[in-house]
Amino acid sequence: MPELDRPFGPLVARTQPVEQFVATARIDRLVREEALASFLCSPQKLDAVKREPRSGLSDHNAGMETVGADAVVQPRPSWRATVVLWRARRAPRVRVGTGVRLGRGVVLRAAPGARIEIGAGAALGDGARLEAAGGTLWVGAGSVLGAHASLAGTVVVGRECVVGDWARMEGDARLEDRARLAAHAVALAGARIASGVVVGSYSVVDGPRS
Numbered sequence: 001m002p003e004l005d006r007p008f009g010p011l012v013a014r015t016q017p018v019e020q021f022v023a024t025a026r027i028d029r030l031v032r033e034e035a036l037a038s039f040l041c042s043p044q045k046l047d048a049v050k051r052e053p054r055s056g057l058s059d060h061n062a063g064m065e066t067v068g069a070d071a072v073v074q075p076r077p078s079w080r081a082t083v084v085l086w087r088a089r090r091a092p093r094v095r096v097g098t099g100v101r102l103g104r105g106v107v108l109r110a111a112p113g114a115r116i117e118i119g120a121g122a123a124l125g126d127g128a129r130l131e132a133a134g135g136t137l138w139v140g141a142g143s144v145l146g147a148h149a150s151l152a153g154t155v156v157v158g159r160e161c162v163v164g165d166w167a168r169m170e171g172d173a174r175l176e177d178r179a180r181l182a183a184h185a186v187a188l189a190g191a192r193i194a195s196g197v198v199v200g201s202y203s204v205v206d207g208p209r210s
Helices: 002-013 017-038 079-088
Strands: 094-096 107-110 115-118 129-132 136-139 150-153 168-171
Touching (some): 107 115, 115 129, 129 136
Parallel strands (some): 107 129, 115 136, 129 150, 150 168
């Protein structure tokens, strides 16, 4: 957002603790104002896993129902996450769609020759990691990654998917539209999880699953 560009520039340049405190306090106020303007109330669970329209939530997530361990907690707004998003929008190998939300400590890293594409309305929980290598790593519009979820390689996450807390996808693993990888599950290279399929917690997938 253009109105947030001005305070972030000085923040990156600040070296004195007092100056950093003043700059971050200003950013906190701006982020809070934007959050209040966007969300009349802050839900505790992402509506990506439950069809129940609420203000400020994307219609991409409509039609999904909560199923135990594939429910994920909404990343809370923070100035640090907003800084990561601001930097990501300017990174040459990262493309971020509109309305994307990032939690605290999110890592977006693309090796030379690789790219990260994050679709509109996607949400990445606290500590989530996306590390592209050897091609393009995709996260589809309206998809949700839980806290500490990890995607590495040329993973493809379709539209309106859920990747649970601490779940991992690597290599060329693919999650088709509206599929779910529950908490702590792993999709290895060669995994092909069909549309609408739910992979249970702690499962390991290395081939087709339908």
